[in-house]
Amino acid sequence: MDFGSMASGLGLGEDDFKELADLLVTTSLSDIKKLEKGVASGDQNKVAQAAHSIKGAAGNLGFMDISAIAARTEAQARQGILNEVKDKIQIIKNCLDDISSALKIS
Amino acid sequence: MKKNQPFVVLAIDDNLLNLQVIEKSLTKEGYRILTAYNGKKGRELAVRKQPDLILLDIEMPGEDGFHVIKLLKEDPATAAIPVIFLTGVKGVKSKLRGFELGAVDYITKPFHPMEVLARVSIHLKLSMAINSMVLIQARKLRQITDAQISMLPLPKDYPDAHFGVYYKALEEAGGDFYDIFNISDEIKGYFVADFSGHDIKTSYMMASLKALLAQNCTPVYSPMESMKMINAVLVEILPKIKYLTACYARLNRATGKLTLVNAGHPPVVHLPLGKDPVLLRSDGDILGMFKDAQFGIYHVNVAKGDRFFMYTDGLVESAENKITWSRGAESFVPLFKDVCSTPVEEAPSHMMDELLKAGFAPEDDIVILCVEV
Numbered sequence: 001m002d003f004g005s006m007a008s009g010l011g012l013g014e015d016d017f018k019e020l021a022d023l024l025v026t027t028s029l030s031d032i033k034k035l036e037k038g039v040a041s042g043d044q045n046k047v048a049q050a051a052h053s054i055k056g057a058a059g060n061l062g063f064m065d066i067s068a069i070a071a072r073t074e075a076q077a078r079q080g081i082l083n084e085v086k087d088k089i090q091i092i093k094n095c096l097d098d099i100s101s102a103l104k105i106s
Numbered sequence: 107m108k109k110n111q112p113f114v115v116l117a118i119d120d121n122l123l124n125l126q127v128i129e130k131s132l133t134k135e136g137y138r139i140l141t142a143y144n145g146k147k148g149r150e151l152a153v154r155k156q157p158d159l160i161l162l163d164i165e166m167p168g169e170d171g172f173h174v175i176k177l178l179k180e181d182p183a184t185a186a187i188p189v190i191f192l193t194g195v196k197g198v199k200s201k202l203r204g205f206e207l208g209a210v211d212y213i214t215k216p217f218h219p220m221e222v223l224a225r226v227s228i229h230l231k232l233s234m235a236i237n238s239m240v241l242i243q244a245r246k247l248r249q250i251t252d253a254q255i256s257m258l259p260l261p262k263d264y265p266d267a268h269f270g271v272y273y274k275a276l277e278e279a280g281g282d283f284y285d286i287f288n289i290s291d292e293i294k295g296y297f298v299a300d301f302s303g304h305d306i307k308t309s310y311m312m313a314s315l316k317a318l319l320a321q322n323c324t325p326v327y328s329p330m331e332s333m334k335m336i337n338a339v340l341v342e343i344l345p346k347i348k349y350l351t352a353c354y355a356r357l358n359r360a361t362g363k364l365t366l367v368n369a370g371h372p373p374v375v376h377l378p379l380g381k382d383p384v385l386l387r388s389d390g391d392i393l394g395m396f397k398d399a400q401f402g403i404y405h406v407n408v409a410k411g412d413r414f415f416m417y418t419d420g421l422v423e424s425a426e427n428k429i430t431w432s433r434g435a436e437s438f439v440p441l442f443k444d445v446c447s448t449p450v451e452e453a454p455s456h457m458m459d460e461l462l463k464a465g466f467a468p469e470d471d472i473v474i475l476c477v478e479v
Binding site for chain 1 (some may be wrong): 120121122123124126127130131134165167194215216217218219220223361
């Protein structure tokens with residue numbers, strides 16, 4: 001994960017970018033808890049809102065893989081489709097773990 | 107000297123990361139950022155702090171962006187503040203609704219920080235143009251008065267600008283000019299100019315130039331835009347035979363970027379810390395003569411401890427020896443390295459002392475401005 005290039009592409013310094021990436025992991029994990037609660041209670045709006053939040057935040061920092069999965073989750077939730085959310089949550093969690101690991105190394 | 111106030115942008119978004127991205131990217135370009143994580147708090151801040159522009163998320167729990175902008179536009183205290191929507195919703199209907207409610211622009215998420223910066227800049231410029239005709243006139247008059255009181259700033263007036271200066275007019279009514287100004291906490295402007303001719307009118311024109319710098323060298327305008335606007339006014343107000351050469355340096359200590367705009371002026375000397383000095387050449391038309399003047403621009407990355415020197419042609423030209431600045435500047439370059447260990451406030455004077463000891467005989471006004479990053 002080349003934080004330097006990602007930072008430079010956004011016009012930010014690398015230290016600022018890493019700080020934001022760390023914050024992304026924190027806020028996204030919090031949004032994931034909301035996703036899980038939404039799935040458990042069958043609340044598609046709650047799921048859609050949480051996915052929307054992850055989509056925007058990840059996309060703003062250039063983590064387009066996470067953003068794309070969250071976008072798909074949001075779209076399905078808005079149609080009432082919640083049975084695939086658990087799998088998507090796990091993929092997002094894996095991506096966040098990768099970011100955390102990369103931050104620790106850098 | 108009154109410090110320029112930075113533009114204030116209020117960002118309202120329920121996502122903390124989005125607020126942080128906006129804050130980091132705009133703060134380093136000279137803006138002051140206020141943040142609110144919901145609509146109610148955002149409205150309260152807008153009334154209390156009167157920001158210059160609002161960035162507003164649409165999809166928020168509780169009061170959504172449409173509700174917030176409706177209330178902002180109904181309140182006389184906040185009605186005139188331009189609002190830009192930030193939204194992940196792409197439909198045309200949503201955008202039209204936003205415009206009908208009074209938004210001036212949309213930025214779709216995920217947003218690129220540099221796009222946010224560009225749109226904030228554009229809309230602040232428009233806002234100033236629409237709302238501040240009277241304000242600008244009043245400011246002009248106040249600043250011309252201020253300028254006449256103290257024309258040429260000294261290092262003690264701007265301790266954060268880290269500079270030293272040598273100024274000497276050959277005759278009573280000098281034609282050389284320099285100015286230092288705060289564009290924001292981390293961004294400083296340095297300007298050196300040389301008016302053609304030495305007469306009483308020159309001092310009045312210098313006061314006007316000082317006021318123009320204060321009005322046009324702000325975070326929303328790029329250095330080139332500032333120079334072009336200043337040129338446009340000078341073309342209107344200067345007598346036909348009058349012109350000036352000038353160099354405008356904008357230094358952003360937060361990003362380490364130095365931008366130079368050159369209007370027919372001798373090149374800036376960059377002295378990177380521990381390295382040899384380099385002439386930064388960029389040719390440009392003179393200021394105040396041509397409406398469609400083209401100016402030279404130079405971008406350079408600088409680091410803490412680097413220095414750069416701006417000066418007028420009196421230092422490097424000699425009519426007696428038939429040396430113009432384009433050739434003379436090259437021969438003076440090593441001299442700038444000789445003062446690399448001298449404290450920045452004393453470096454220009456020290457340089458002149460050495461030159462005078464070596465038999466240098468000034469034939470014109472001289473300004474030497476040394477800035478340390």
